[in-house]
Structure formats: C-alpha cells, structure tokens
Amino acid sequence: MNQKFWQSEWFGPLLITVTAIVIVSSLNPSFLSPFNIQILLLAISVNAMIAFSQMIIIAIGQMNLSVGAIGGMAAISFGGMMEVWGIPWPIAAVLSLSIGLLAGIANGALCAYTGISAFVITLASLSIFKGINLGITEAQPFYDIPDTVKSLGNDTFLHPLPWLVLPAVAAAVLLWYLLFRLPLGRAILAVGGNEHAAALSGISVPRIVIVAHAISGLLAALAGIMLVGRLQIGQPTIGDDWLILSFAAPVIGGAILTGGHVSVAGTFLGVAIVAIITQVLVLFSIDPFLVQVVLGGLILWAVGINRYREVRAHRKIAAGAI
Amino acid sequence: MNTAQRVLAAGLSLALLPSATLADESTRVALVPGGPHPYFAAWEQAGADAAKDFGLGSADYRVPQKWELGLQNQMLESLVTQGYNAFLVFPGDPVGTVAIANELAETGAPVMALAGCLKDPSEAVFCMGTDTGNSAYLGTKELLKQLGDGAKIVHFTGFLVDPNTQLRIDAVAKAAAEGGAEVIQVIADIDAPEPAEEKINAYLAAHVDEVDGIVTTAWVPAVVASNALRKIGDKRIVMVGIDHDEVVIQAIKDGFVHGTMLQNPYGQGYIGSFVADRLRSGCTVKADAPFKSNALTDKFIDSGTVFAGANDVDNYVGSMQSITKVLFDEFESTYLDC
Numbered sequence: 001m002n003q004k005f006w007q008s009e010w011f012g013p014l015l016i017t018v019t020a021i022v023i024v025s026s027l028n029p030s031f032l033s034p035f036n037i038q039i040l041l042l043a044i045s046v047n048a049m050i051a052f053s054q055m056i057i058i059a060i061g062q063m064n065l066s067v068g069a070i071g072g073m074a075a076i077s078f079g080g081m082m083e084v085w086g087i088p089w090p091i092a093a094v095l096s097l098s099i100g101l102l103a104g105i106a107n108g109a110l111c112a113y114t115g116i117s118a119f120v121i122t123l124a125s126l127s128i129f130k131g132i133n134l135g136i137t138e139a140q141p142f143y144d145i146p147d148t149v150k151s152l153g154n155d156t157f158l159h160p161l162p163w164l165v166l167p168a169v170a171a172a173v174l175l176w177y178l179l180f181r182l183p184l185g186r187a188i189l190a191v192g193g194n195e196h197a198a199a200l201s202g203i204s205v206p207r208i209v210i211v212a213h214a215i216s217g218l219l220a221a222l223a224g225i226m227l228v229g230r231l232q233i234g235q236p237t238i239g240d241d242w243l244i245l246s247f248a249a250p251v252i253g254g255a256i257l258t259g260g261h262v263s264v265a266g267t268f269l270g271v272a273i274v275a276i277i278t279q280v281l282v283l284f285s286i287d288p289f290l291v292q293v294v295l296g297g298l299i300l301w302a303v304g305i306n307r308y309r310e311v312r313a314h315r316k317i318a319a320g321a322i
Numbered sequence: 323m324n325t326a327q328r329v330l331a332a333g334l335s336l337a338l339l340p341s342a343t344l345a346d347e348s349t350r351v352a353l354v355p356g357g358p359h360p361y362f363a364a365w366e367q368a369g370a371d372a373a374k375d376f377g378l379g380s381a382d383y384r385v386p387q388k389w390e391l392g393l394q395n396q397m398l399e400s401l402v403t404q405g406y407n408a409f410l411v412f413p414g415d416p417v418g419t420v421a422i423a424n425e426l427a428e429t430g431a432p433v434m435a436l437a438g439c440l441k442d443p444s445e446a447v448f449c450m451g452t453d454t455g456n457s458a459y460l461g462t463k464e465l466l467k468q469l470g471d472g473a474k475i476v477h478f479t480g481f482l483v484d485p486n487t488q489l490r491i492d493a494v495a496k497a498a499a500e501g502g503a504e505v506i507q508v509i510a511d512i513d514a515p516e517p518a519e520e521k522i523n524a525y526l527a528a529h530v531d532e533v534d535g536i537v538t539t540a541w542v543p544a545v546v547a548s549n550a551l552r553k554i555g556d557k558r559i560v561m562v563g564i565d566h567d568e569v570v571i572q573a574i575k576d577g578f579v580h581g582t583m584l585q586n587p588y589g590q591g592y593i594g595s596f597v598a599d600r601l602r603s604g605c606t607v608k609a610d611a612p613f614k615s616n617a618l619t620d621k622f623i624d625s626g627t628v629f630a631g632a633n634d635v636d637n638y639v640g641s642m643q644s645i646t647k648v649l650f651d652e653f654e655s656t657y658l659d660c
Contacts, residue, residue, distance in 0.1 A: 028528060035554075036527035043520050130387050138366065139358035139385055143568050154553060227516065232549060233569070235515045236358055240388070279524045285507050292511070 009254025009261075013269035016302055020276045028283050038160035040275055042230055045168035047245055047271045049223035051253075052171055053216045054246035055267050059179065060212045061192040061259020062118035066107060067220045067246050069129035072239030074100040075224030076133050079142030079234015082149075089149050097221045103129060104217020108210035133236055142234030153229020164226050171219060176264040178215075188212055192259025248274055252302050273302050349599045351381035352406040353436070353591055354398060356414040357389030359513075361541050361565060361587055362437070365410075368591025381595040382406075389481075391415050395422045402429055408598035410436045410591065411446075416485050416618050420444045432601040436590050437625075438486060439618040447607050448621040448657070450594060452585045454486040455493040455616070457564070457627040458539045461583040462497035464629050465535045465562040468580055473503040473534040478522060478547055480513035480540030489617060490539040506532065509543075518546040526550050536561040544582065548573035562629075566638055574635045581631035584638060589646035590625045593653055605660040612656065623657070625649065 025031045050067065057064040074096040081092040103125070110121045152163045179185035190198040191208045199205050220239075227238050251257065252273055253266025277298045286294055353369050355362035362385070369381030384401060386393040391414040398409065399422070409426050413419035413435055420440050426433045427445035439449035465475065477494045480487050491508055498505045509525060512518040522543065526533070536551075536559060538544040544563035548570050551561060556578075563570045563582040573579040601607075614622045626645035630638045654660060 030528040033527060035530075036524065039520075039523045039527045042523075127387065134358055134385060134387060138363065138383075140360060140363050231515045231519055231546075233515070233545075237514050238516070241514060241516055275520075278520060282509060282521045282524045283528050 009263045010266035010269055012305060013253055013266050013273060013302070016305060017269050017272050017276065020273065020280075024276065024280055024283070031279070031283065034160040036279075038156060038162055040279060041160065041165055042154070042162050043275045043278070044268075044271050045162065045164040046223055046226050046230060047249065047275060048168045048268055049171060049219050049226060050242050050246050051249035051267050051271050052175055052264070053219035053223065055250040055253075055255060055262050055264070056175070056188070056212050056215050056219070057118070058247075058250050058255050058257060059188050059192045059259060059262045060209060061195065062111065062209070062212075063122070063247075063257075064107065064118065064213065064216050065122040065243065066103070066126040066129055067216065068239030068242035069126040069133070070100050070103045070217050070220040070239070071224035071227070071242060072236065073103065073129045073133050073224070074221030075228050075238040076137050076142065076234050076236055078225050078228050079145060080136060082146060083142045083144040083234070089146050093225055096225055097218060100217040100219075100221020100224070101214055102217070104214040104220070105210060107217065108213030111213065112206035112209040137234075137236040139236050141236065145228060145232055145234065149229045150232045153226065153232065164230065167222060167226065171222070172264050172268055179262070179264065184208075184211065189260050189262075192261070194260070245271075245274060248299050248303075252299070270302075274299065277302075347377060347379045349378045349408055349602050350406045351378060351408040351410060351595045351598045352398075352401045353381065353383045353410045353595070354394065354401070355383075355385055355412045356394060356438070357386050359389075359541070360567065361585070362412065364588040365436075365591035368588045369595055372592050372595030376596055376599055378595065378599050381591075381598075383591075386414075389414070391418045394419070398422050398426060402426065402431070407431045408595075408602060409433045410594040410598065412437045413440050415483070416441045432598050434594050434598065435619075436594050437587065438484070439616060439622060442619045442621070444619075446621070447597075447601065448611075448613060448623055449616075449619050450590055450623040450625050452627050453614070453616065453622070453624040454539070455489040456624070457583045457585065458490040458493035458537070459497045460627065460629060461539065461562045461564065462494045462537050463501065464581060464583075464631075465537050465560060466497065466501035466503055468560045469503065469535050471502040473501075474506045474532060475503055475535040475537060476507040476509070476525065476529075476533055477505055478512060478518070478536065478538040478540070478543035479508065479510045480543070482511045484513075485618060487540075494537055494539065503535070512546075513540040513542045515542055515546065518542050522546050522550050523553075526554060530554060530556065530559070533559055535559065538563050539583075541565045541567060545569045548579050551578045552576070566630075566642070571635055571638065574630070574632055577632070581629055581635070582638075584628050584630050584642055584645075586625045586627070586642055586645055586649075588642065589649060592646065593625075593650050596650075597653065597658070600654065600658055600660060603660075605654075605658045608657055608659050611658075623649075 053067045077099050078092050078096040081087040107125050111118045156162050187203045187208050191205055228234050249270035250267045252270030253263050255262040353365045366383035369383050373381040386397050394414040408431050423433045424445045433446045435446045435449040437451040440446050479490050495505055509521050512521055538547050545567045561579045563579055570582050616622050628641050630641055
C-alpha cells in the first residue's frame with residue numbers, strides 16, 4: 001500500500017489513456033463532443049463488465065472461454081422472457097442474472113471437482129450455452145424490448161453520462177472491495193498465486209473456484225442484459241465477439257495470466273484504451289480491410305508500453321535494493 | 323419467427339400455390355447457411371412451405387453454431403449420414419466450400435449455392451442469390467435521387483470475409499461517381515450488432531454534420547444506422563437501407579429512413595427446394611440456360627431485389643411476393659429440361 005502511484009499497475013494504462021485522449025481530441029475536436037463521450041461511455045460500460053467477468057477468472061489462474069456464450073444466453077433469455085412470456089423487465093433481469101450465475105456455478109463445479117482444465121471445461125460449455133441460445137432463438141432476435149429498457153440502455157441521467165455507467169462503476173467498486181478488502185477476495189488471489197500453498201493454508205480451493213466462476217457468470221449475464229438495452233434487441237449473436245476484449249483489457253491493465261494478480265482500475269482503463277482505439281480507427285477513416293491489423297497492432301503497442309514500464313520499475317527497485 | 327415474417331411466409335406460400343405434382347417423397351433437402359444470421363431465417367419457412375406444397379420428404383433449415391467454415395463442413399457431412407439428399411448451401415467461403423460441395427455432389431445429391439456463390443469450377447448446379455453489386459448500385463442511385471450534386475455519403479457494409487462485400491463497396495463507389503457524389507467513408511465488418519453499434523454511433527457522433535446520405539448494404543448495419551438516426555433525431559441525413567427488419571421498416575414509416583432494398587431469401591429457399599426435387603426426379607439444367615455471370619461464377623441466377631420507399635413499405639410483402647412469383651413461374655421452363 002506504500003507503493004507510489006506511478007509504480008502501480010494502472011498508472012501505465014492511465015498514461016496511455018490520457019495521452020490518447022489529448023492527441024485524438026487535438027486532431028479531431030469532435031472526439032470530446034458530449035455525444036461522442038456518451039457513445040464512448042456506453043461502449044466502456046458494457047465492455048468493462050465483460051472484462052471484469054474474465055478478470056475474476058484470471059485472478060484464480062484460469063480462463064473462461066464461455067464468457068460470451070453465458071452473456072449471450074442471458075441476453076436472449078432476458079429478451080425472450082419479456083417478449084414471449086410478457087414478464088416485467090426487472091423480474092426478467094433477475095431471472096437472467098440467475099441463469100448466468102447458475103452457468104458460472106456449473107463451470108466452476110466442473111473445474112473444481114473433475115480436475116479437467118478450465119480451458120477444456122469452458123470450451124465445452126461455450127458450445128452448450130451457445131447451442132441453447134440458438135435452440136431458443138433459431139437465430140432470430142427478440143424485438144419487443146420495453147421502452148424503459150431501451151431508455152436505460154441509451155439515455156443519460158446526467159448528460160453525457162449514460163445510465164449504463166452506473167452498474168459498471170458499481171461492479172468495479174464492489175470487485176475492488178471484494179478482491180482487496182475481504183478475506184474471500186484475498187483467498188481468490190491466493191488460489192491464483194499458488195493453489196497448493198493456498199490449500200495448505202486452509203483455503204478450500206474448490207469453493208473459491210466455484211465462487212470465482214459464479215461471479216464471472218453473473219457479470220457476463222449483466223453485460224448481456226446491458227447490451228439488450230443498448231442494442232434495443234435481444235440479438236442471438238450477442239457475446240460472439242467478446243473473447244479477445246475479455247482477455248485484452250485485463251492484460252493491458254496489468255493482470256498476470258497465471259493468476260494471483262489483477263487490477264480493477266487497470267482493467268477499466270484497458271477497456272477505455274480498446275474503446276478509444278476502436279473509435280480512432282473510425283474517426284480517422286482507416287481502410288476497412290486494415291482495421292483488424294491496426295487494432296491488433298495498437299493493442300500490442302499498449303500492452304508493450306505497460307510491460308516496459310513495469311520492467312523498468314522492477315529494475316529500479318532491484319537496483320535500489322542492492 | 324416474428325409477425326412480419328409469418329405474414330410474409332403465409333403471403334408468399336398462398337401466392338405461389340404449386341404447379342408441380344410429381345414430387346418425390348424421398349427428397350430430403352437441407353438448407354444450410356454459413357452461420358446464424360437473421361437474413362436466412364426466411365429459409366426455414368420457405369423449406370417447410372416447399373415440403374408441404376411440393377410433397378417433399380422434408381426441407382429442413384440447419385444452422386451451424388458459428389460462422390466458421392469447419393463447423394459448416396462438419397454439419398454438411400453429418401447431414402449426408404442423416405439421409406439428406408439435396409443441399410442448398412450458403413458457402414462459408416466461396417473457394418473453401420467448393421471441396422465439400424463437390425463431395426456432396428459425388429453422393430448424387432443436387433447442390434445449389436444459395437444467397438452467395440461458389441467460385442467456379444464447382445459441382446454446384448447453379449448459384450441463386452441477390453445480385454449484390456446491382457442491389458448496392460440501385461440503392462445508391464435511389465439515395466442520390468434525393469441528394470444534390472456533390473453529396474457526401476457513407477457506406478456501412480458487412481463482413482470482409484464475404485466476397486459480396488467488395489462487390490458492394492465497388493458498386494456504391496461506381497454509383498456515387500456516376501451521380502457526382504463522394505463516398506467519404508466505408509465502414510465494414512459490422513454485420514454484428516456490437517461492432518455496428520460502436521462504430522456507426524462513433525462515426526455519426528464525430529461527423530454527423532459532414533454527412534448528407536447513408537447507404538447500408540448489410541442487415542445489421544441497416545438496423546443500427548436506423549436506430550442511430552432515430553436517436554440523433556436527424557431527418558436531414560437521407561438513408562437507404564437493406565432488407566426488411568422491423569426496425570428499418572418502422573424507421574421508413576417514421577421518416578428517419580428513405581427506403582430499403584428488399585432481397586428475397588424466402589424465394590431462394592422455396593424455389594431452391596422445388597428445383598432440388600425436380601433435379602432428383604430426373605430433370606437436368608438446360609445447357610443453354612440464361613445464367614448471368616458475376617465475379618465468382620458463370621452460373622448465377624438473380625433472386626431479385628426491389629426498392630421499397632415510404633409509399634411501398636406498407637406493402638413490402640407484396641413487393642417480395644411479386645419478385646418471387648415472377649421467378650418461380652418461369653423457372654422450370656427457363657432453366658430446366660424435364
């Protein structure tokens with residue numbers, strides 16, 4: 001806790017974010033227009049939830065390939081319950097969150113008690129959850145989304161701050177509190193740091209794995225529900241594109257893929273960096289056939305800058321110790 | 323299936339009451355898109371109607387879980403073992419799908435490329451789909467009718483891996499050049515809601531005052547752009563969309579979108595299933611059939627496209643009915659020897 005703020009893992013992403021905002025807005029002043037800020041915050045809010053969903057699994061040293069499939073299943077459940085059964089949206093939201101929670105618990109239980117790697121388990125469950133999605137929807141969107149949900153997904157409570165910022169900020173604060181202030185969170189990081197040592201110190205590793213996957217499923221479901229509001233339809237393809245972002249943002253934010261170390265603020269800033277990069281490619285009319293190449297290159301650059309800063313910091317600390 | 327699609331399917335089915343009666347109940351047609359996408363949803367009803375109207379054993383819509391060539395190939399092989407003996411396939415890749423199409427044809431099953439073409443040479447009997455370049459060209463022309471000289475337009479389009487995307491980009495550019503307009507931006511790879519939402523809104527947020535017109539040539543961008551214009555409340559920007567999603571149709575009615583280029587997925591599935599059965603019953607494709615050519619094949623049949631503006635949008639089902647009926651009525655005599 002005595003770490004200086006410029007040595008913290010989120011300082012690099014913060015520096016990149018601020019630099020990017022300054023450069024882009026000087027080249028294109030409309031970047032900071034209220035409407036564009038609103039669009040940017042909408043993207044960041046949903047994507048932060050997706051990144052957090054993966055981050056909590058990275059914290060225990062695993063990976064969850066089914067984040068998008070769980071989010072998609074929750075999204076079409078939310079839309080379907082409202083359209084087909086006429087269930088009021090708050091109840092449909094709670095039921096859809098429960099579906100995400102159960103899917104996460106199922107993932108966690110299978111990982112914890114079978115000994116099979118999370119990669120394999122979540123690869124299989126990805127297929128199952130996506131199959132359920134397609135079985136229910138037959139690839140058709142649910143259109144009858146209540147106006148309140150559409151409004152929550154697109155409107156602002158304080159211009160240009162959209163309503164969707166609130167659950168994203170709440171999730172960030174709660175996750176930070178869980179991971180860094182509660183014994184449960186410490187146990188999650190301990191399992192990720194060294195599972196064997198955690199078990200020897202009395203932590204129930206299976207319980208922690210199930211809890212982490214449950215939180216991941218819940219956050220993925222929340223992202224899916226938020227997207228239904230934002231897109232104004234229950235689209236079966238929701239979640240298909242989440243995988244790269246879900247890993248990129250935590251890694252940009254300083255997470256260690258082998259577990260034990262994640263940063264909530266860093267992940268949030270990682271999401272912001274990816275969102276800004278995506279916008280920049282549009283604002284500066286990059287050739288559509290080159291967009292993927294440029295996006296990948298810029299993400300690598302952002303990760304590289306952060307890594308370089310970390311290595312330099314560690315060298316300085318080591319040199320000081322000598 | 324939503325209300326509009328049910329109405330469309332029922333309307334088309336009633337209108338096309340079959341003339342063919344020599345159907346083979348052993349015919350089992352599989353209609354296989356490249357992956358999940360709302361455009362293909364009409365194939366399901368088209369297959370069901372064709373099976374009923376022509377007395378086929380079945381004509382089933384089978385969707386691969388993802389847009390992945392390997393998954394589609396596995397599904398097609400599995401369908402052969404399940405007893406399907408005719409295949410209507412949207413190629414996951416115009417070249418990559420040729421091998422599996424040839425394998426299917428070797429089993430004696432008629433294979434047709436539907437909605438998208440295979441690269442020649444292939445064993446597919448023909449390719450039936452929208453002349454995508456022509457649709458994009460006509461849509462842009464409709465847009466430019468509403469705009470003056472020197473108009474600045476943007477083009478929102480679909481997956482870059484879809485070979486139709488480049489045809490659409492070229493066609494829009496050609497129509498714009500002919501009409502004295504400038505395509506100031508092409509945003510592609512957004513035929514999925516999340517990237518479409520992010521990129522279209524970001525673009526409009528920054529450039530809304532610089533844009534006179536929007537042409538969209540893929541389903542999802544049309545939906546997202548319609549919603550974006552409604553959100554901005556901008557009726558100054560003229561937009562021509564594509565397809566018949568409820569959101570686009572309602573935006574036309576409300577004046578946020580000028581019109582849409584209708585395609586004919588129902589007709590593709592319905593007529594394709596009919597032809598599959600006729601080919602299994604001994605008909606052959608005429609050697610001198612008047613196929614068109616496109617960048618991929620010399621055996622192309624245009625399943626039709628028509629513009630629906632504010633005056634036509636209430637009767638868009640009728641518009642699609644009429645293009646399907648024209649194609650169906652003349653198909654056997656034009657393309658088949660029976």
